[in-house]
Amino acid sequence: MKRKLLTLGMALICVFSMTACSGEADTSANAESMYGITQDSAVSYADQVIGSIQTIVAQGMQDQYAADAVISTALDSWESAMEDIGEVQSMSGHTVSADEDGVTIDVHVDGSEHDAEIVITLDDELALSSITTNVEYSFGELMQNAALNTILGMGTVFVILILICLIIYCFNFIPKIQAAFSGKKSEPEEKRETAPAAAPAPVPAAPAPAAAQELMDDGELVAVIAAAIAASEGAPSPEGFVVRSIRRVPASRWKANQ
Numbered sequence: 001m002k003r004k005l006l007t008l009g010m011a012l013i014c015v016f017s018m019t020a021c022s023g024e025a026d027t028s029a030n031a032e033s034m035y036g037i038t039q040d041s042a043v044s045y046a047d048q049v050i051g052s053i054q055t056i057v058a059q060g061m062q063d064q065y066a067a068d069a070v071i072s073t074a075l076d077s078w079e080s081a082m083e084d085i086g087e088v089q090s091m092s093g094h095t096v097s098a099d100e101d102g103v104t105i106d107v108h109v110d111g112s113e114h115d116a117e118i119v120i121t122l123d124d125e126l127a128l129s130s131i132t133t134n135v136e137y138s139f140g141e142l143m144q145n146a147a148l149n150t151i152l153g154m155g156t157v158f159v160i161l162i163l164i165c166l167i168i169y170c171f172n173f174i175p176k177i178q179a180a181f182s183g184k185k186s187e188p189e190e191k192r193e194t195a196p197a198a199a200p201a202p203v204p205a206a207p208a209p210a211a212a213q214e215l216m217d218d219g220e221l222v223a224v225i226a227a228a229i230a231a232s233e234g235a236p237s238p239e240g241f242v243v244r245s246i247r248r249v250p251a252s253r254w255k256a257n258q
């Protein structure tokens with residue numbers, strides 16, 4: 001029974017290996033039949049492109065290729081990936097595939113710290129379309145990066161929420177501050193409004209009656225004067241006397257005559 005299972009396992013392994021080999025042969029055959037590029041020429045072309053990228057980055061000549069969008073993007077991708085790849089030890093595992101859009105060449109890079117895969121894409125006219133360097137991380141590193149990204153994102157969200165809560169809480173003090181400032185400004189006005197009204201100016205009192213003759217009308221005054229004259233002349237009555245005018249004599253003169 002064990003021998004049968006072992007024989008069946010070996011057969012399955014052979015089938016899978018033959019399928020993989022036939023798949024690689026089919027993709028290479030497709031590239032050759034569709035675009036006339038062989039496996040060896042594709043590998044040689046990929047090695048030349050990668051070597052040129054390494055030389056440009058090593059010599060710091062990236063600025064000279066800033067106008068070329070494809071090369072500039074490829075240089076940036078390679079330069080950022082070198083921090084994780086470390087020192088390039090070897091390049092192997094070239095895979096060539098073709099479809100209606102063009103040819104794709106995958107190159108496996110063995111690095112001192114991480115391995116990487118360089119994907120070179122050619123369009124249907126075999127013109128260079130893109131060059132991308134993808135670093136291969138282990139499952140633990142991927143989970144660690146995912147956890148760090150999650151913590152960073154959630155931390156940023158919580159910090160923003162805390163700031164928003166603090167801002168909303170500060171709104172409670174705004175009316176108090178406004179009331180304090182408005183109270184200081186309106187205090188003199190309130191004092192003016194609540195200040196007791198000034199006492200009205202005293203109305204001058206009416207002058208006291210000076211003499212009895214000032215209260216009398218002209219008729220009474222004339223009668224009194226006429227009676228006094230008649231008495232001084234010895235006449236029995238004031239008839240026959242006519243008072244033409246009356247002039248007031250100052251009191252000082254009157255006292256002097258007395």
